[in-house]
Amino acid sequence: MRVLVIGAGIGGLAAAALLSKRHQVVVIDKNDSWGGRARELYLDGYRFDRGPSWYIMPKLYNNFFRKLGAEDLTLIPLKKSLRVYSSKHKIDLYPNDTLNREVFEILEQGGAQKYDRFMHRSKELYDLAYRFIYEDYAKLNPDILSLVFKNFDVLLKNTDDYVNSVFRSTMARNIMKFHSVFLGDVPWRIPAFYSLLIPSYLSENVLYPKGGMYRIVDNIIRNMNNVIFLGNVKAESLNIQNGLVKNLIATINSEIQVKFINAQNSNLPEWISIQGNQIRVDADIYIINHRKNILMQNGSEGRAPIGVFLMYLGIDTDNPDLEHHNLYFSGDTEAHYRAIDRSTHIPEDFCFYFHIPSVTDPSAAPRGKHSIMTLVPLPKNIRIDRAKMERKILDKLEELIGDFRLEQKKVLDMEDFENDYLDRSAFGLSHILSQSAMFRPKNYDTKVKNLFYVGQNTNPGIGVPLVLSSAIIVDNIIRERYG
Numbered sequence: 001m002r003v004l005v006i007g008a009g010i011g012g013l014a015a016a017a018l019l020s021k022r023h024q025v026v027v028i029d030k031n032d033s034w035g036g037r038a039r040e041l042y043l044d045g046y047r048f049d050r051g052p053s054w055y056i057m058p059k060l061y062n063n064f065f066r067k068l069g070a071e072d073l074t075l076i077p078l079k080k081s082l083r084v085y086s087s088k089h090k091i092d093l094y095p096n097d098t099l100n101r102e103v104f105e106i107l108e109q110g111g112a113q114k115y116d117r118f119m120h121r122s123k124e125l126y127d128l129a130y131r132f133i134y135e136d137y138a139k140l141n142p143d144i145l146s147l148v149f150k151n152f153d154v155l156l157k158n159t160d161d162y163v164n165s166v167f168r169s170t171m172a173r174n175i176m177k178f179h180s181v182f183l184g185d186v187p188w189r190i191p192a193f194y195s196l197l198i199p200s201y202l203s204e205n206v207l208y209p210k211g212g213m214y215r216i217v218d219n220i221i222r223n224m225n226n227v228i229f230l231g232n233v234k235a236e237s238l239n240i241q242n243g244l245v246k247n248l249i250a251t252i253n254s255e256i257q258v259k260f261i262n263a264q265n266s267n268l269p270e271w272i273s274i275q276g277n278q279i280r281v282d283a284d285i286y287i288i289n290h291r292k293n294i295l296m297q298n299g300s301e302g303r304a305p306i307g308v309f310l311m312y313l314g315i316d317t318d319n320p321d322l323e324h325h326n327l328y329f330s331g332d333t334e335a336h337y338r339a340i341d342r343s344t345h346i347p348e349d350f351c352f353y354f355h356i357p358s359v360t361d362p363s364a365a366p367r368g369k370h371s372i373m374t375l376v377p378l379p380k381n382i383r384i385d386r387a388k389m390e391r392k393i394l395d396k397l398e399e400l401i402g403d404f405r406l407e408q409k410k411v412l413d414m415e416d417f418e419n420d421y422l423d424r425s426a427f428g429l430s431h432i433l434s435q436s437a438m439f440r441p442k443n444y445d446t447k448v449k450n451l452f453y454v455g456q457n458t459n460p461g462i463g464v465p466l467v468l469s470s471a472i473i474v475d476n477i478i479r480e481r482y483g
């Protein structure tokens with residue numbers, strides 16, 4: 001079969017790699033390079049992952065690489081899972097429940113026991129969810145229904161209420177709520193069910209791929225069979241007739257980039273025709289890996305409220321006490337979340353995440369120096385004063401980690417996301433209840449038989465391990481239908 005994958009994000013690449021074992025695959029992307037939001041950035045000896053930094057749910061990565069016949073990455077265990085700052089605290093958390101429960105006991109009386117209970121339930125939820133990760137939720141599986149029934153409380157309750165009902169201290173609450181943002185929304189909109197993610201980044205063996213998150217992309221590419229990548233090619237329209245996509249029309253943005261990946265020859269197949277700056281592709285199977293997968297199924301953009309302000313910094317510092325994953329919580333985190341929810345300006349004192357991979361992997365920066373990525377979640381549709389944001393982040397960072405000399409800097413925000421991905425949102429369709437599981441866009445089109453969807457806007461959802469899982473789901477369905 002001739003397969004066209006539209007979008008070379010992790011989802012598109014993962015699907016292309018799996019399908020390339022049995023089919024002829026062409027991947028197009030509007031950008032000149034592959035990896036989408038998970039691309040890499042080099043600034044004069046400093047290396048950064050533009051997007052993902054947390055390697056959570058390692059079992060899902062293992063499953064994917066095993067299915068692809070690829071070797072696992074070299075993973076470095078982190079000594080500390082997370083450092084959290086506020087005006088009052090600087091607290092370290094560990095990939096170890098025994099140590100973390102002591103921290104929670106310091107945060108509030110009875111905190112250790114509350115921590116135990118909370119994490120125990122989170123782990124149970126993770127084990128349950130894992131059983132259904134590759135499911136087609138359209139088929140009403142009795143096991144899924146019984147799971148829903150047994151866990152009604154955490155499906156109907158939101159993260160904010162759930163966490164507030166267990167913990168009293170502001171810091172404990174903040175630590176147990178912030179994952180909501182990485183699921184694309186604010187804590188009172190994300191079901192408490194998603195506390196299932198917390199052990200994976202807080203208390204279990206927290207890992208980091210040697211050489212950075214982009215090694216995931218490298219590993220996928222390395223294990224493709226004979227795939228053609230066409231970069232700078234933007235999909236414009238699908239020609240759909242009688243419930244089938246007949247062809248795709250795309251335009252060449254600037255100079256087309258053609259790469260033959262692990263190919264025996266370097267000829268374009270006859271099902272790709274190029275005329276001037278237009279390309280027509282006549283494939284048998286079409287897989288969409290970008291924002292269109294919401295629009296095609298929902299007819300609207302759905303709820304995807306979060307944009308980001310990202311800074312990539314190369315610094316020289318004498319401070320030996322830096323950590324890999326860090327969060328700064330402002331005095332009023334709720335005000336920050338409320339601004340995202342209402343699409344208004346965030347408070348002057350805002351929360352942010354910062355990542356210093358060179359703490360774990362010195363190859364991320366020149367000898368003795370550090371690469372830092374800072375991420376401020378924002379409402380995606382506001383206009384921001386970039387210079388002011390930069391200044392505030394640099395000042396705050398200096399307050400938290402001490403003086404440093406800035407050697408390199410690059411900034412990305414929602415305008416760049418719009419240009420690069422035609423989508424201002426950072427994380428895509430959020431995991432509110434009405435956009436989760438059976439309510440999330442499926443991995444196949446219900447009206448167009450040869451049209452499939454992968455990536456963060458589809459099932460199972462946001463984040464690299466889930467996006468890899470969406471490729472497994474698509475590969476399974478295509479195998480059932482076409483072999």
Ligand SMILES: Cc1cc2nc3c(=O)[nH]c(=O)nc-3n(C[C@H](O)[C@H](O)[C@H](O)COP(=O)(O)OP(=O)(O)OC[C@H]3O[C@@H](n4cnc5c(N)ncnc54)[C@H](O)[C@@H]3O)c2cc1C
Nearest residue numbers: 007009010011030036037051052053054235455456463464
């Ligand atoms: C700042 C940030 C931090 C994150 N942190 C983490 C983390 O720590 N851990 C984690 O697991 N996940 C994280 N994520 C989420 C994770 O990176 C994404 O869920 C994942 O990379 C999305 O992959 P995707 O394949 O769905 O989409 P994308 O990466 O968005 O790929 C879609 C591709 O489609 C292309 N495209 C769009 N329109 C067209 C068109 N018309 N024609 C052709 N091509 C088109 C785009 O150029 C893009 O390459 C983070 C994301 C961001 C932005």
